[in-house]
Amino acid sequence: MPMNPLANETCLRILDSESGTDFDPEPDPLARLDADGAAKAYHRGQEIYRPEDPAEYWYRILFGVARKCALLADGRRQIVDFLLPGDLFGFAARRKRHFGVEAAVDGTLVIRYPRRQVEILADSDNRVGRMIRNMAFEANARMQMRMLILGRMTAVEKVGCFLTEMADRSSEGPSAPILLQMSRYDIADYLALSIETVSRALSDLKRRGAITINRKRHVIIADRKALGGLVAVGT
Amino acid sequence: MPMNPLANETCLRILDSESGTDFDPEPDPLARLDADGAAKAYHRGQEIYRPEDPAEYWYRILFGVARKCALLADGRRQIVDFLLPGDLFGFAARRKRHFGVEAAVDGTLVIRYPRRQVEILADSDNRVGRMIRNMAFEANARMQMRMLILGRMTAVEKVGCFLTEMADRSSEGPSAPILLQMSRYDIADYLALSIETVSRALSDLKRRGAITINRKRHVIIADRKALGGLVAVGT
DNA sequence: CGATCGTTTGAGGTTCCTCAACAAGTGTGG
DNA sequence: CCACACTTGTTGAGGAACCTCAAACGATCG
Numbered sequence: 001m002p003m004n005p006l007a008n009e010t011c012l013r014i015l016d017s018e019s020g021t022d023f024d025p026e027p028d029p030l031a032r033l034d035a036d037g038a039a040k041a042y043h044r045g046q047e048i049y050r051p052e053d054p055a056e057y058w059y060r061i062l063f064g065v066a067r068k069c070a071l072l073a074d075g076r077r078q079i080v081d082f083l084l085p086g087d088l089f090g091f092a093a094r095r096k097r098h099f100g101v102e103a104a105v106d107g108t109l110v111i112r113y114p115r116r117q118v119e120i121l122a123d124s125d126n127r128v129g130r131m132i133r134n135m136a137f138e139a140n141a142r143m144q145m146r147m148l149i150l151g152r153m154t155a156v157e158k159v160g161c162f163l164t165e166m167a168d169r170s171s172e173g174p175s176a177p178i179l180l181q182m183s184r185y186d187i188a189d190y191l192a193l194s195i196e197t198v199s200r201a202l203s204d205l206k207r208r209g210a211i212t213i214n215r216k217r218h219v220i221i222a223d224r225k226a227l228g229g230l231v232a233v234g235t
Numbered sequence: 236m237p238m239n240p241l242a243n244e245t246c247l248r249i250l251d252s253e254s255g256t257d258f259d260p261e262p263d264p265l266a267r268l269d270a271d272g273a274a275k276a277y278h279r280g281q282e283i284y285r286p287e288d289p290a291e292y293w294y295r296i297l298f299g300v301a302r303k304c305a306l307l308a309d310g311r312r313q314i315v316d317f318l319l320p321g322d323l324f325g326f327a328a329r330r331k332r333h334f335g336v337e338a339a340v341d342g343t344l345v346i347r348y349p350r351r352q353v354e355i356l357a358d359s360d361n362r363v364g365r366m367i368r369n370m371a372f373e374a375n376a377r378m379q380m381r382m383l384i385l386g387r388m389t390a391v392e393k394v395g396c397f398l399t400e401m402a403d404r405s406s407e408g409p410s411a412p413i414l415l416q417m418s419r420y421d422i423a424d425y426l427a428l429s430i431e432t433v434s435r436a437l438s439d440l441k442r443r444g445a446i447t448i449n450r451k452r453h454v455i456i457a458d459r460k461a462l463g464g465l466v467a468v469g470t
Numbered sequence: 471c472g473a474t475c476g477t478t479t480g481a482g483g484t485t486c487c488t489c490a491a492c493a494a495g496t497g498t499g500g
Numbered sequence: 501c502c503a504c505a506c507t508t509g510t511t512g513a514g515g516a517a518c519c520t521c522a523a524a525c526g527a528t529c530g
Contacts, residue, residue: 080383122368140375143378145305151385216476
């Protein structure tokens with residue numbers, strides 16, 4: 001079945017205790033935390049947390065885009081994940097993180113919860129615990145899909161997967177035109193490509209009629225099948 | 236600080252509720268499950284579960300090595316993780332998995348727990364829930380490190396990281412000689428390289444004196460610094 | 471208007487993959 | 501015991517994919 005590995009996975013990243021988890025009536029138990037949360041706006045490039053910061057908070061994007069990234073000493077950068085509205089992030093076992101998170105666009109709005117509060121809530125209400133576990137499992141599955149993309153796909157396939165992922169994660173639905181809020185630099189570091197290759201891949205997809213592009217960051221998927229990197233059965 | 240990103244992360248993959256997690260006295264609450272578990276031996280290449288199987292069990296490796304992998308329709312394969320003794324795997328939110336797991340060596344011994352039992356235990360004992368959460372967070376951090384390796388490292392760096400990872404995950408300690416139980420094929424698919432490139436990278440490291448190799452699968456790290464891909468601070 | 475940033479496109483170079491041959495180890499059957 | 505097939509791993513030659521360097525373009529902003 002030809003499908004983008006990340007498609008239809010991402011819509012349920014957070015806040016979706018329904019879908020398949022058994023017996024979980026309450027839509028969002030974590031909402032109870034919002035009273036303890038502090039929201040803050042960030043401009044593009046501003047750090048939300050650093051890898052060396054003690055992991056005393058969990059965060060949730062309310063608006064905008066953030067990037068979770070790792071840096072090598074010689075400047076090589078890998079964006080591990082894009083964080084979109086609704087996404088919860090910042091957990092760490094053992095209080096230590098290994099990645100930094102920065103706003104990828106101006107005006108990114110982030111709410112912050114004290115980790116202790118969340119832990120206490122999780123301990124007192126096992127639906128919360130289960131929800132957090134499932135969230136972590138989902139995140140894991142996504143990361144694993146991304147490893148397949150990073151490791152075994154060509155440049156054009158990577159960009160195709162990226163576009164369908166963004167379409168599927170869009171709040172406006174998977175068929176809406178895609179507004180790429182992040183720069184080509186960010187896309188390149190997300191896909192482990194150079195910006196030039198990203199640009200060429202986009203031009204290539206456009207030439208083939210798989211997408212149309214207006215105003216540089218506005219992409220419409222014309223032929224979804226022409227984009228997806230096919231994921232196979234597991235024999 | 237020059238360090239292998241995966242080094243010293245992996246020793247605490249499972250069974251380590253101590254280390255940094257706050258207030259968790261019991262060493263392994265999951266051990267209580269062993270009564271419900273069924274152990275089984277697998278030969279090399281035998282499937283432990285398929286991606287399309289309903290996720291009704293969790294598994295733990297007792298002996299041997301397993302590989303979690305994804306397959307593309309045209310034969311491209313990505314090994315997402317190697318599972319070593321002690322590693323717990325097979326969780327999925329929403330009962331659906333996206334990867335298969337197969338034994339990578341003959342005689343791999345795996346114990347299987349009914350998912351319901353684990354869930355019930357997690358709900359009844361919030362130390363278990365916390366432990367599972369932390370496990371998932373650790374797994375996540377590892378996957379993210381692997382993305383950096385897959386995306387932004389050269390072939391030789393990848394192989395170097397792989398060797399130090401295997402050394403650090405070895406039950407015999409990080410300084411013991413490394414017995415590579417998996418084939419070059421598996422290593423290649425783990426690192427997203429071709430087998431030839433893996434072979435050449437190993438020869439290269441040997442030529443430089445970073446490692447010595449006897450009997451093809453027996454590697455001794457001579458100069459650990461010469462292997463590691465340096466992970467940088469997060470600005 | 472010039473300056474800057476983000477993006478595209480081209481030319482050339484590097485890394486890694488593919489194809490191929492070969493070597494070493496292992497098991498099988500005569 | 502050897503011959504043989506088979507698997508696994510190494511090494512070389514050539515080619516493809518992607519990166520680097522460079523130039524140019526458009527948009528935005530002072």
